[in-house]
Structure formats: C-alpha cells, structure tokens
Amino acid sequence: MKDIENILSTPRNQAEEVRALQDTIYVIGGKWRLPIINSICNGNKRFREIERSIPGITTRMLSRELKEMELNKIIKRTVYPNSPVLVEYESTEYCTTFGDIILEMIKWGIEHRKMIAKKY
Amino acid sequence: MKDIENILSTPRNQAEEVRALQDTIYVIGGKWRLPIINSICNGNKRFREIERSIPGITTRMLSRELKEMELNKIIKRTVYPNSPVLVEYESTEYCTTFGDIILEMIKWGIEHRKMIAKKY
DNA sequence: TTCATTGGTATACTCTGTGATACTGATTAC
DNA sequence: GTAATCAGTATCACAGAGTATACCAATGAA
The missing domain is CATH 1.10.10.10 (Winged helix-like DNA-binding domain superfamily/Winged helix DNA-binding domain)
Known part of the structure; x- marks a missing residue:
C-alpha cells in the first residue's frame, strides 16, 4: 500500500541511503x-x-x-x-x-x- | 625508544580511543x-x-x-x-x-x- | 481456484575472516 | 653468548557469518 508521495520521493532517497551505507560497510568491513x-x-x-x-x-x-x-x-x-x-x-x-x-x-x-x- | 611525553600522555588517550572504537565495531559488526x-x-x-x-x-x-x-x-x-x-x-x-x-x-x-x- | 503475501523456521551448505603457532635473517642490547 | 627487536611469511585449523532453498498456515486478492 504505497501512496504516491512514497513512491516518488521517500523510497528513492532511502534506496540511495542503504546503498551508500552498504558501500561504506563493504569498504571498512571487518x-x-x-x-x-x-x-x-x-x-x-x-x-x-x-x-x-x-x-x-x-x-x-x-x-x-x-x-x-x-x-x-x-x-x-x-x-x-x-x-x-x-x-x-x-x-x-x-x-x-x-x-x-x-x-x-x-x-x-x-x-x-x-x-x-x-x-x- | 619512548620518551616521557609519549608514556605519560598520548598513549593513554590512544588506548581509550582504540578500546572505544573496538567496542563499537563489536556491537554493530557484520x-x-x-x-x-x-x-x-x-x-x-x-x-x-x-x-x-x-x-x-x-x-x-x-x-x-x-x-x-x-x-x-x-x-x-x-x-x-x-x-x-x-x-x-x-x-x-x-x-x-x-x-x-x-x-x-x-x-x-x-x-x-x-x-x-x-x-x- | 489459484496466486501472492505475511512472518517467519528448517536444513544444508560455503567460505573467509580470524586465530594460533612457529619461523626467518639481520641487528642491537645485555 | 643469548635474548630481544624489526618486518613480516608460512601453515594449519576453525567457528560462525552468510547463502540457498524450501516450507508452513492463514489470509486476501484476481
């Protein structure tokens, strides 16, 4: 049940955030x-x-x-x-x-x- | 070859820093x-x-x-x-x-x- | 009726990050 | 003469982090 705002704004930033976070974890992992x-x-x-x-x-x-x-x-x-x-x-x-x-x-x-x- | 400053000041803070850093890594590791x-x-x-x-x-x-x-x-x-x-x-x-x-x-x-x- | 969704559990497997121990050859200190 | 320090390398071994896949019962949608 995603509304339009959700689809257009929030998720995009969230997706970018997770990706960035995961990149960083990958680099400094361990x-x-x-x-x-x-x-x-x-x-x-x-x-x-x-x-x-x-x-x-x-x-x-x-x-x-x-x-x-x-x-x-x-x-x-x-x-x-x-x-x-x-x-x-x-x-x-x-x-x-x-x-x-x-x-x-x-x-x-x-x-x-x-x-x-x-x-x- | 450690001089006196080294022994008395810097290492103590450094030790605390590493410990704190390692604690954090332990908690959010993976x-x-x-x-x-x-x-x-x-x-x-x-x-x-x-x-x-x-x-x-x-x-x-x-x-x-x-x-x-x-x-x-x-x-x-x-x-x-x-x-x-x-x-x-x-x-x-x-x-x-x-x-x-x-x-x-x-x-x-x-x-x-x-x-x-x-x-x- | 069939499919997808929800909140997971079960089983089996890989793999690699990490640890333990020992060793090197050169040099300096005791 | 012995020990310690330096900058690492070589082996061996293991736990547990992470992956893959399938499955469950209940519900709602098509």
Missing part, C-alpha cells in the same frame, strides 16, 4: 580496518608500533590488512633500505576521509562504556 | 546491523517491508539479527494478535544513538560513489 586507520592517523608509523597499539590484532591480520589497504591507496608504505630495513606506513588523503566516521564511533563507544558503568 | 537499524529508523515496521528495503539480505539473516537486536534492546518487537498476526518493529532510544554513525557512513558512501563516477 574488525581491523578502522582501528588500523585510526592508529596510523594517530601517528603510528612502524609495523610493530601499529601492532602494539591495537589490542588483540595478530601479526598476520595486520600484515594482510596493510597490504590490501596499500593496494586500495588507503595508506602509503615506504621502505628505507638501510640495514636493517626500515618500513614506514603513512595515511593518505583518502585515509583521512574516514575521520568523521571513526570519530563518531569513538564517541559512541565511550558513551556506551559510561552507560554500562553507571548501570552496575 | 553486514546487516546498521542497514537494519537504518531501515527501522526510517519508518519501516513490518518484517517483509524491512526485508525489501535492504538489498541482498535473506529472510534468515534478517530474522536472526532482529532477534538478537531485540534481546539487546536495540529494537522493540510488538505482536498484534489479530488474524492474521501482525508484527511491528520499532526503534528504541538506544537505537537512535547510532544515528550519527550511520549518517557519517551514508555521507561517506555517497561521496565515495561520486568520486568513482568522476574517475571513469
């Missing part, structure tokens, strides 16, 4: 992308440094995600061929576009924890 | 939570209505997620025992706290699509 982006944006450059900054992540997952994010130009990887080799990860402009999402998610997480703490 | 929340917040109340509003979702996934989200008080489920039975899903206050996150993700998705479109 447990690790956003924490890694956040870590690098916070100035962590070295592999082990990033690893230590994210509780629970394994070497393997970090390695995999970094590789894919480099391919997708989300981050930049630079090798300085000293010995021992020095590797640095940096955020790109593209990377910074996730800033607002991450910020909102951090805000939510902090509020959520406060709520839980208050309850018990 | 492909379907946010699209479902968004759909319900947009006024979709009936099961099939929600199902149709989210491209790609299956009956089973929707059913599972709705059940769990009801347990977690993210949504409210009401049964009107007419015949045939009528079921309605509604957002709760808790549900609306995800609003800003969803908004930012929609914004990102739309921008992203524009970028891609421009490129090719």
Whole structure:
C-alpha cells in the first residue's frame, strides 16, 4: 500500500541511503580496518608500533590488512633500505576521509562504556 | 625508544580511543546491523517491508539479527494478535544513538560513489 | 481456484575472516 | 653468548557469518 508521495520521493532517497551505507560497510568491513586507520592517523608509523597499539590484532591480520589497504591507496608504505630495513606506513588523503566516521564511533563507544558503568 | 611525553600522555588517550572504537565495531559488526537499524529508523515496521528495503539480505539473516537486536534492546518487537498476526518493529532510544554513525557512513558512501563516477 | 503475501523456521551448505603457532635473517642490547 | 627487536611469511585449523532453498498456515486478492 504505497501512496504516491512514497513512491516518488521517500523510497528513492532511502534506496540511495542503504546503498551508500552498504558501500561504506563493504569498504571498512571487518574488525581491523578502522582501528588500523585510526592508529596510523594517530601517528603510528612502524609495523610493530601499529601492532602494539591495537589490542588483540595478530601479526598476520595486520600484515594482510596493510597490504590490501596499500593496494586500495588507503595508506602509503615506504621502505628505507638501510640495514636493517626500515618500513614506514603513512595515511593518505583518502585515509583521512574516514575521520568523521571513526570519530563518531569513538564517541559512541565511550558513551556506551559510561552507560554500562553507571548501570552496575 | 619512548620518551616521557609519549608514556605519560598520548598513549593513554590512544588506548581509550582504540578500546572505544573496538567496542563499537563489536556491537554493530557484520553486514546487516546498521542497514537494519537504518531501515527501522526510517519508518519501516513490518518484517517483509524491512526485508525489501535492504538489498541482498535473506529472510534468515534478517530474522536472526532482529532477534538478537531485540534481546539487546536495540529494537522493540510488538505482536498484534489479530488474524492474521501482525508484527511491528520499532526503534528504541538506544537505537537512535547510532544515528550519527550511520549518517557519517551514508555521507561517506555517497561521496565515495561520486568520486568513482568522476574517475571513469 | 489459484496466486501472492505475511512472518517467519528448517536444513544444508560455503567460505573467509580470524586465530594460533612457529619461523626467518639481520641487528642491537645485555 | 643469548635474548630481544624489526618486518613480516608460512601453515594449519576453525567457528560462525552468510547463502540457498524450501516450507508452513492463514489470509486476501484476481
């Protein structure tokens, strides 16, 4: 039972919204992308440094995600061929576009924890 | 090689941020939570209505997620025992706290699509 | 009469994201 | 001489997220 307004205006925007939402989820999906982006944006450059900054992540997952994010130009990887080799990860402009999402998610997480703490 | 500032100030906030971020990811993880929340917040109340509003979702996934989200008080489920039975899903206050996150993700998705479109 | 709709459940399957553990070769610290 | 650090790679294995398909009983529409 859809009326005309419904058909002409609302659904179109809704459809676009879901699509956009699903696109975003696809790009930043998984447990690790956003924490890694956040870590690098916070100035962590070295592999082990990033690893230590994210509780629970394994070497393997970090390695995999970094590789894919480099391919997708989300981050930049630079090798300085000293010995021992020095590797640095940096955020790109593209990377910074996730800033607002991450910020909102951090805000939510902090509020959520406060709520839980208050309850018990 | 950590200096004193590093140990005393920055890492503490960073640690809280990652934790908050990871908490949030845990709660809204997966492909379907946010699209479902968004759909319900947009006024979709009936099961099939929600199902149709989210491209790609299956009956089973929707059913599972709705059940769990009801347990977690993210949504409210009401049964009107007419015949045939009528079921309605509604957002709760808790549900609306995800609003800003969803908004930012929609914004990102739309921008992203524009970028891609421009490129090719 | 037949079909579609509603709100799901049942069953069986895939698959991949994630985890655990171990290892590398070079270098520096103790 | 031993341990630790660096930046990863290699294997193996698993749970559970997600997919596909069919089905139910009741109702209303064509």
